[in-house]
Amino acid sequence: MTRTPAGNSRFRAVIGTAAVAALLLTGCSGGGSGSDSGSDGGTEASEENPVTIRFSWWGSDTRAALTEEAIAGFEKMHPEIDVEPEPSAFDGYFDRLATSTAAGDAPDVITLGGAYPLEYAARNALLPLSDVSEELDTSKFAPSILTNATYEDELYGLPTGANTISLVANPRIFEEAGVPLPDDDTWTWDDFVDIANEISEKAPEDAYGYESQPDDMDRVFIAQRGEPMYSEDGKLDVNASTMEEYWEMITELRDGGGMPSAELTSEVVAAAPEQTLMGQGRSAMMPAYSNQLATLAGASGDELVLLKFPGESEYERPGMTLLPSQYFTISAATEHPKESAMLIDYLLNSTEAGEIMLTDRGMPANPDIRTAISDKLDASQQAELEFIDDVDASAGEGLPPQPAGAGIHNDLTIRLESDVLFDRLTPAEAAQQWVDELTNAIGSV
Structure with a gap:
């Protein structure tokens, strides 16, 4: 279902005046870190031609340690790809991201939440995930939890976790x-x-x-x-x-x-x-x-x-209905869309990453990963997992996001x-x- 922003004012209040001002400098239409966008843009990684992708998120030192452990697993599987982590405290995260995006220097893989996926998608700052469908499997995620990252019938992000x-x-x-x-x-x-x-x-x-x-x-x-x-x-x-x-x-x-x-x-x-x-x-x-x-x-x-x-x-x-905790998205300006999609696919769809990060970003939104990690959870987490599975099976469709x-x-x-x-x-x-x-x-x- 399409979720279309109702005019810029609705989302400007959500994202903050400074952030929107930075976004408006360029319209977030690309430039900076890559001259091409889409699955056939930029340079594809190989053993002879390794590439580096940047990955930004916010959170605690514990989250950073778990995420970097998962990144290490991805790099071991794909030695041709080097992931440069960019962890940050929550305070100021979105203002800094808006500024770097406006300057054409956005990270390749970007963590977003709330109304931000829609705002960035509306500014052409995010890559449609249909462009990287061969590298990123989106089929496991309930439609209701994709609402806040769907703009004009295109999906721009995948949820890191689920709540209800x-x-x-x-x-x-x-x-x-x-x-x-x-x-x-x-x-x-x-x-x-x-x-x-x-x-x-x-x-x-x-x-x-x-x-x-x-x-x-x-x-x-x-x-x-x-x-x-x-x-x-x-x-x-x-x-x-x-x-x-x-x-x-x-x-x-x-x-x-x-x-x-x-x-x-x-x-x-x-x-x-x-x-x-x-x-x-x-x-x-x-x-x-x-x-x-x-x-x-x-x-x-x-x-x-x-x-x-x-x-x-x-x-x-x-x-x-299921609610998302955060979304992983890809910058429209990335030179490495395929490699960025491969990282997201590993983080959200692989058992290896799921067993490392567990519920740090919410109960995994992919039901297969929820099942895979169930024996590693305590009693309360297992009860939450079972409940989310139950709601997932009968949930109503996702609702339009809360306006400013x-x-x-x-x-x-x-x-x-x-x-x-x-x-x-x-x-x-x-x-x-x-x-x-x-x-x-x-x-x-």
Whole structure:
């Protein structure tokens, strides 16, 4: 599915003024490090004619060490290719990249995230991966996770890892309340409310059935009803009636005791994982991203599990989908497109590299690599892997990326949900205000 930027302003706010200014200097159309682009451009490596390619990423010293170990494995397999690593701290990474790209000195293999693949693709700064299809296998990756790197029907990057929103559940609290864990393939939102209310009624006094956190449960609720949250042209595409229904459900949980009081909710909402009620071993269900499972389990001292959200088989489409952590892309100006593609293929599609990097850049997006590394993961990571495989098999199609200005979503949702819980706003009033404020935030960029 095509994901087309809705005007430059939408992405300029994402990438930052300085970075865009640098990009605009040249339009990022090439030049600098190579006179030709595409799979037949530049010089092809051979034993008689070795080549060097540059590879940039951000992250910790641990990531750098793991990546360089994987690079060494690639170079051993391909002695005609020398990979020059360019690790960096996250701060300033994208400004430096924009400057080097504008100067015609971009790395050959570039790590990007968020809206950057679309922005760079729109500026003709990235190589379409169809140009290197013989060197780079893209067939193993779920279409939903390729969304943020697909521009005008061309794929420009492959995801390094996968993640998904989930309901984290504490089986110990379910058992203490005498409530069985739900069948998360079939349960409904009505079932969810009933289960949460029953757990709060029957569990120990300081435990609750559900804990609200700003981890995009509303996005799943919205997507299940066929609304993609944002349209292709970067506008809010949600009816106020949907959010009204969502907050009516929240008031049912409050009134039925299925979630903490407004006062307690306001104390723990948006807290660090260890400080949430789930982290304290006091809530049976909480929305969180799948890669938070180990942290929450360690903090609570309980064996936690991941559940799919209610309603996944109840509505027009599943609301859950795989999300990318980062993308590996290739500069359009590279002199060595084939060799750059070979490096990405090795990093993302080879068991050797997968067993070195494991989950450092997220759970591998290639399901074959997830399977290959499973016996090297701890219990929480294995549970996350199995959950991601499950979601991968039934996920809805990828949604248009969040436009600039929509970064207020979580804070806005927390604030208006608090107003609903404290009866300062009705669900209908909060829903209309949510739509109005998000619309204005997006339109003001």
